Amino acid sequence: MARVTLEHVTKQYEDVTAVDDMNLEIEDGEFVCLVGPSGCGKSTTMETIAGLTKPTDGTISIGELDVTKLPPKDRGVAMVFQNIALFPHMDVYDNISFGLRLRDYDTDEIDRRVERATEIVQLDGMLDRMPDEMSGGQRQRVAIARAIVRNPDVFLMDEPLANLDAKLRVHMRTELQRLHKELDTTIIYVTHDQAEAMTMSDRIAVINAGELQQIDPPLVCYNEPSNLFVAGFIGSPSMNFVEGELVDNGLQTGSFHIEFDTSSLVGVSVGDPVTLGIRPEDVYLVDRGRDIAAPTKPIPVETDVLEPMGNEVFVYLRVGDSGGRSMAEAEERGATSGPTGQLLMSLDSDTEIMEDQAVEVVLDRTNLHLFDADSGQALVHGIETLGRSGLGEGTTQTGAETDT
């Protein structure tokens, strides 16, 4: 068990900065997921910790030891990868004990450790099987057991479940949580699957373009994303984004107005472009919105496509003229939601609703996020705390049709 510290770690390839001035402190015994889109630098970050890649700059410490220049075998880490690298000519026992035999442990000690590891990953009775006689899930358990027997200070796992089928992946997720609880060791886990990150981590480190965007517990990343990228990346389906402009008494988008006291916002002033973020579950049909404490004024919309998911239904809403920025521009700022002029709402599956229906929706002010549209940085999470300016809130003259 050990704390892992990255200080100003940069990995520069000839044309590309894969990791850019990364600072991370992972506590002893913590389960941290590194998440981000393909090519964001999460695997490279992991490789620098493992010792498989030498950073161009910066230092990496495990415990009190500066390991930046140490080879992988001397770092006290054990790795599990996506591609299950079992030696095909060795049986399960030999595969699991491979690292121990290299280090000249005596046979009794090796047996004891293999026995304990196979118990933990529930592979008892399979020690003489060959890898090609096992399923993908079993092979991945062998790979994990091989990591366990080394009693590492830190487990490094790079998408270890990516090649398993969906059902097994969910099962292995709970197994890994159990493993973490049982071993009480530091685990650093790379994944692009945010469901894995949300369910397993103590903290999530969201990485984009080689830079750390936020490191916080899953629900903090979800409820208080530090910028547009994190807001769009964490949560499925993604947060809605609507482009607008800060006006005297709140936010004016192309089709509706949200009232709040702008004076307490720091870093932006009237006239600045601001992006509104709202999660699909914080958009309500107007009559259901009466149940929430702080609804906005009704916004007239028209339903578009419905996506029934069984337990809920996703409803795409057309919201008047967008008047805002294009999707491409929004994406440039890291947002991954749909185009402005469209909102996604999630409803209980028993809600009566049809396509192409004119309805009114309200947004939950306590879960409404504002971002500086230029920098992408979060301005506030929940505008109810800002207070209202006293002016009315509602649709504008140029807003959508209101024939509800």
Place this chain on the structure above:
Amino acid sequence: MTPPPNSTFENPPRTGIVGLGNIGQYHADRLLDLGVDLVGGMDVVADARERFGRRYGVETYESHAPLYDTVDAVIITTPNRYHEEYTVEALEAGIHVLVEKPLAHSLESAARMLEAAHESDAICMVGFNNRFRNTVRIVRNRIERGDLGEVKHIEANYVRRRGVPGRGSWFTRRSVAGGGALIDLGVHAIDLALYLLEYPDITEINGVTRTEFGIREDYAYLEMWGEDQGPDGFDVDDSASAFVRCGGDRTISLEVAWATNRPANHQFVVRGTEAAATFDLLEGDLAIHSASTTGINHLEDTTVQASQNDTHTDEQRAFFEAIDAGTGLEDSVDQAYAVQQVVDGIYRSSEHGGCVVVPEDD
């Protein structure tokens, strides 16, 4: 067998050979030249064991375990598919390994070997002997001195006109070799090109592999290495062309063939911003080409002459020197893995019909 008195090393490691075919014997002969203590051999084929034992007067074994009990180092010259098993077992036992090229028959196997090499304290070297050619050493030295400026492009040719190895031997069977001309000859050309570029990051590969000659009943040739069992024993590529893009837009154009309709070509062209080097890998002819404004504008072609050397001997010497020093060759398997990534990328590109990125997963 005691080491000959002319031993180059103070404590020559007790060395064994795994895979006692032609290349195994070739290595054994060079071991004796170097004064290294050859103590035994292992092969699953009884004839090979018997021949080797008789020729070198050492113990031979059907399995690797008893050999590994008696050696400090092994040279692995088995068919590609078996490199992993013998290498990993040796590294695990703390035995130093010189494994013949290519690293493995597949990228997955190569990855496992890389992991084992990282884990082990023993030295593991992959036998890209052409690096040790005197002409190559001179070119590399010129590059390090900056004589060529920045090397931007390498034309790497390893082209035989008619040189398919014994059809039906392991070389021409995908399940054992992992490929044909590309994995047999191509790895030499790829390693040399990357070596002269000082192993840059590889980004993108576009390649085609072809199977045009080995499958013919009427394959016309003058000489064949090994016995010809006809086209039924042939299921691999016999030529390949590829374009490899590396970091900094440095590039390699690769031509490899066991057989193709053009004269044989082993020419390497190393194009730098200040000068170029051209050499023939087999003949050794080396020239440096530059241009100058000094005095009157002129072009300059300098011929460089060097003696021919035995590349396998020099490769072995580097291996045993590293063992002696307890360090060196740390990048050997990583670089051989990069070569394997290029080989795999060319096969993927050929199958996919377009460019592929390396590594496969982002």
